[in-house]
Amino acid sequence: MIGLGALGGMYLDRIARGLPEADVFVIADAERADRLERDGVVINGREVRFPVVRPGNAAEVAELLIIATKAGGLEAAIELARPFVGHGTLILSLINGIHSEDALAEAFPEADVLLSMTAGSDVVRRGNDISYENFGRIAFGREADAPADDAVQRLDALLTEADVPHEVPADMRRTMWWKFMGNVGINPTSALLDAEYGAFTLPDSHAREVMLAxxxxxxxxANAQWVDLGEADIQTWLRTVSTLAPRGETSMLQDMRAGRLTEVDIFSGVVVQLGQELGIPTPVNEMLLHGVKAREQILGAA
Incomplete structure (x- = not known):
């Protein structure tokens, strides 16, 4: 695992407990490695210490590499990963957005980068404390009509044995766009309005209307790029949000409240860019992009 944040800690803990004989470890360097070795993390009130391996101490390539950093940490994660990636290494990215798989495939042509995403979790990290009520699920696989292959089947078997909730959609590209659609709506809106999950499920919710727009x-x-999303997918997203802890926070709301720069560029920013390229107006996302960046400036986020 690279990126022992909220999602990374939650998933690595489940894998480590489900596969006690596996060689499970965190890849980190410098001060972050020192801190993880010294302090560990606390997951739902339970202190956990994962083995930490620094890039200079890599003994062999990994069978499975999971990357769960923020989007801005992808480039650094790629450099950390290099000593651990070899022919056939499976790479699973839990990074938000729709960009990380292509970057990882370009950086590691010898590896097998699966399309992947995670949804349905309300995990939060504050300091070294990680907590959640709903675990959510990982989805991974290939594009539409791709035949079943050994890599997907091996990961399916591993996660099943580890008791990690997951699914293998027939069209993983479409599933990633569904998650992107959901994130584009709820993450910037929550950060701009200081809105927790419950604000999007209230009757006559104005926050929900901004999200839906x-x-x-x-x-x-998505439709202009032959990705078949529609109103039914919005209803699926609303059902997903309704299962989350009402006081839970999106990742962007956590960043905003902590005074950190958000990931608005990979959500609203990407939508605005694609809209310009395709000639599709995106006024709501333009407003969210500038609104979130304005709040970052006002709060002195760094």
């Missing part, structure tokens, strides 16, 4: 712009862009 941003998501419908994503649907138009």
């Amino acid at each position: 941003a998501q419908r712009e994503v649907i138009r862009i």
Whole structure:
């Protein structure tokens, strides 16, 4: 695992407990490695210490590499990963957005980078404390009509043995766009409005209306690129949000409240860019992009 944040800690803990004989470890360097070795993490009130391996101490390539950093940490994660990646290494990215798989495939042509995403979790990290009520699930696989292959089947078997909730959609590219649609709506809106999950499920929720308007712009862009998203996918997203802890926070809301720069560029920013390229207006996402960046400036986020 590279990136022992909220998602990374939650998933690595489940894998380590489900596969006690596996060689499970965190890849980190410098001060972060020192801190993880010294302090560990606390997951739902339970202190956990994972083995930490520094890049200079890599003994062999990994069978499975999971990357769960923020989007801005992808380039650094690639450099950390190099000593651990070899022919046939499976790479699973839990990074938000729709960009990380292509970057990883370019960096590691010898590896097998699966399309992947995670949804349905309300995990939060504050300091070294990680907590969640809903675990969510990982989805991974290939594009539509791709035949079943050994890599997907091996990961399916491993996660089943580890008791990690997961699915293998027939069209993983479409599933990634569904998650992107959901994130584009809820993450920037929550960060701008300081809105927790419950704000999007209240009767007559204005926060929900902002979220839906941003998501419908994503649907138009997806359709222009032959990705079949529609109103039924919004309803699926609303059902997913309704299962989350009402006081839970999106990752962007956590960043904003902590005074950190958010990932608005990979959500609203990407939608605005694609809209310009495709000639599709995206006024809601333009407003969210500038609104979130304005709040970052006002709060002095860094």
